[in-house]
Amino acid sequence: MNHLPLIIKREYLTKVKNKSFIIMTILSPIIMIVLIAVVAYLSQLNNNKTRTISILDESELVTDIFQNGEHTKYNILNNVSLADAKTIVEEAETYGLLYIPKQDSIDALVKHIKFYSKETPSLSVISSLESKLENRLRDVKLQEQGIDLDKLTASRTNVNIAQESFIGEKTSKLDSYFKLGFGLAAGYLLFMFIIIYGNMIMRSIIEEKTSRIIEIIISSVKPIQLMLGKIIGTSLAGITQFVIWLIIGSILMTVVSAVLGIDLMQQTPQNEMLQQAMENPEAAVEIQNAMAAFYNLPIGNLIIAFILFFIGGYLLYSSLYAAIGAAVDNETDTQQFMLPIIMPLVLAVYIGIFTVIEDPHGTVSTIFSFIPFTSPVVMLMRIPFGVPIWQQVLSFLLLVGTFMLTVWFAAKIYRVGILMYGKKPSYKELIKWIKY
Amino acid sequence: MKNLLEAHEVSKNFGDFKALNNVSISVPKGSIFGLLGPNGAGKTTLIRVINQITMPDSGHVILDGEPLQSHHVQNIGYLPEERGLYKSMKVGEQALYLAQLKGLSKAEAKKRLKYWFERLEIGDWWNKKIQELSKGMAQKIQFVVTVLHEPKLLIFDEPFSGFDPINANLIKDEILRLKENGATVIFSTHRMESVEELCDHIALIHKSNKILDGKLTDIKRQYKTNTFEVGIKAADKIALAETISQKFDASLTNFRSLNDELKLNIKLSENETSNDLLSYLTSKGEVSHFVEVIPSANDIFIQAVKNN
Known part of the structure; x- marks a missing residue:
């Protein structure tokens, strides 16, 4: 019997109807915008002098x-x-x-x-x-x-080396900034998403354990169904929250800047002086270049890769979070298990920031874009610079393979762990649980 | 088909710990089956195997003639000992969700919930959250959720814990009514007086092994010691006791009675009958009390566990 849709629906609705979730969803963007507005307003006051x-x-x-x-x-x-x-x-x-x-x-x-x-x-x-x-x-x-x-000025030549790959894609320095921007944004988004909603999954499993409903539920549902239902339901709630944040954020941004007359992206005297210092007559050309650079990004590839790696990476980590939630009784006991999860994530972001930018196709970047625990972040950062399809496919297959393995592993721990009350397991015990 | 549920040679190890060692039980259809045993004996593990929560290492379980399969969860209602509900969910929503997980349609679940909520007089709780209810109130809802899908097999693990005597009685009556309507009940408890009251069959598990099972009356017969509790009116009780002791294995005892009499427990040997004893006693004085000592479930439990 497939109860997955029912479980997903319940998980989603309880999350979304939860008071603190609603408050967080509405309040966070407001607080953010208010903060930005206050800072902008204050610096404007300061700079009007x-x-x-x-x-x-x-x-x-x-x-x-x-x-x-x-x-x-x-x-x-x-x-x-x-x-x-x-x-x-x-x-x-x-x-x-x-x-x-x-x-x-x-x-x-x-x-x-x-x-x-x-x-x-x-x-x-x-x-x-x-x-x-x-x-x-x-x-x-x-x-x-x-x-x-005058002669010296006349002799000045502006050189802008046109870059082109062997298969004819034109690139430029500006392209690189766009690629970098996209890569960083994608990698960071995934990182944040995993941490916020992974924790949410973990907490909801701990809640089921502490409220002792778990045994009632798994007498009608297979533990793996319950676990997947939780992961998917919570993720959908997370996506809902993210979308609402985006919408409220952009509406507020427009309203605040219109009402208060604060240009949130305004020029400060500092900017003005700097611009004077490096006079640039080719500003208009630069904007055109920027548009071109944007269209030069492999957009189709980016979107597909973003969706696949985002889902794959998120599911990989959230199954681990689920296993932790099942293994412990309360949130304070989770610490010792969190470190091994956070470490590869942080490592991935650092590699992304320091190595991929420097050398997107170097050995370190390439290796880490294949290791499943870092690949979602690192690969997402590499792809804008053009990664051969076979590498993307191989990396994704590795990710899916590992994901299945971690889900299997998490389900084992989950199955045993959810019925264990009142003790904090060691790693050794977790390994033993897999054999039960 | 005589037995609704049969477990054959079920074993389960957790690492080095043997939780169940070749345990077999047969639960006759329409019976209330007491699953007894000291703490940590393996009762809960066996119940979880029946519920397919834990997979046995060896052995198999047959439900209504078929080997246990995942769709059988619809035919089983399980009230675990460690039980609770989602604290922040409303009673009605929660009951609907759990009923749907057992395979009921939403409309059907709603209809049956209405019936049960009225029956147990908890109709006005529908929109309350569990955290607003007392423990006993939450237990009532758990009970309703367990029986709602009208399963053939009901498994109750300590169903009366947390109930006041009135509600415990209410639940007991409901269990008996469900049995009359054709359900088979497995009942796990430490409270021996409810075993006496409810169970037709019992199995006793001790240290992962089944040490005793069968019809409760058969087991009592097996455990009775051919002992009779007698009361005789006599002028000189001490002298009479001396006299009787010379012929029978007698010891002083006490029981409630309105008379001032000599109260004795007399154990008969195999070739003596109760009639022999009675006729001997009537020759000594007026017999005011004569009853065979039947071992209580409690006595059997303690004796069986001690002997193993």
Whole structure:
């Protein structure tokens, strides 16, 4: 008799109707958005202040490079001594004073440029000032050596190496960022999903044990059906929660930014100065490139691989969580068994972040994209960079094989464990249970 | 088919621990079968084997003429000793779910639940959560869920624990009624007075072995010691006791009575009959009490366990 649908339905409904689940589902995105809004609002308040930087340029080489921006104003001081200038700036309580002395050579000059301020100035302000000065002084030096700056500018060439794989797929540097972004997002999502909902499965099994209903149920249902029903039901509840989070999150995001007039992605003065520092006339081209890069991703492959590896990886781990839940009596006893589960997951994420990015087809990445406990995360991170289909298929088959093995193993532990009350088993006992 | 359930030579080991050692039982159709034994004897393991929760290492079980198969769970109702319900689920929903797991359709389950809830006067609990009910109330619901699908075989493990005397009596009457309606009951308990009251057959399991089984009356016959409890009115009780002791194996005893009499337990040897004793006693005085001592289930239990 197949009771699986009935069990899935009950597991799903009890999870979804649970008060704390509902509250979490609704409250989490609200809290997140409120936090983001508060932070954005506060930093906006902070950044609306216009910074005024006074310039005392005795060398008279750089005065004209300081153009007022939206959030940064420059106040050029003339014919005052350094001591007077310091007093003026201090009394005016402006941001600070940049002092450029007169020296014989530029090399001597750079050693004596100073910034005076009441408090330590922000790093971005200093680096933007530095880059402004560097550019100007380089030009001055070039002119001293008799080089025509216009000709130099004209001779500048922008090289953007077009990348193409042997089978003709065009790629670019930007592509790599997209691939990286997708890989990281997919890997991290899986990681979070396993931890959150794996724990939920474990708790619901422990609950069945502590409420002593388990024996009543398994006198009508096979333990493996109950276990699978729990895993699938909880996962569906998890997906529901995720989708609701996405929907509420995006609605709130729009509403909050519209109502409060806060652009959550707004430009800060820091960004503004940095952009000025690295003038980029090809912004429009970059956006086009970005679109192209996005369409260059192997989207069909990505989606299919994402679904398969996500399900496979999730089921693999959740069956282990189920086994742990069955083996223990209460949540505090789960600690010793959690470590071996969390370890490969964390390892997978680290390999993903540090190795796959560096060398997506290197030995380490390749090996770990085949080991079933790390393959879902690592393979998902590798696939955007183009993994041969046979590797994907082999890795997935290994994953499915291991999944069946862990389900068998978990079911054994589950079958024995759910009827064991009041003792905390050791690993040795767990191995023995498999033989029962 | 005389027996509804037969277990043949069932053995089960947990690692080095032998939980059941070649245990065979036969449960006649329509009987109440007491499965007795000290704590840890293996009763629960045997019950779990019958429920297909635990697979035996060797031996097999036959239910109604067929080897036990997974679809048979519909024919068995099991009330385990370690029992509970989902705490945060509503009574009605929960009962419906458990009934559906036993193969009832939702509509049928609802109809029968209504009947039972009214019968046990718990109709207004339908929308309550288990955590709002007392332990005894939850036990009533567990009982209903166990019998709802009208199984041929009912297995009750300590069914009366947690009930007050009134409700225990109510449940006892329900069990007897189910038996009259054709169900066969396996009844596992430590409470010997309910064994006396309910069981027709018993099996005694001790240290993983079955040490005794059969009809309760047959077992009592087997365990009786041919001892009679007698009371004789006499002027000089001590002298009379002396006299009787010379002819029979007699010892002083006590029982409730309105008379002031000599109270004795007299054990007859194999070639003496009760009539011999009675006629001897009537010659000594007025016999006010004469009854054969029948061993109680409790005595049999203790004696059988001790002898093994």
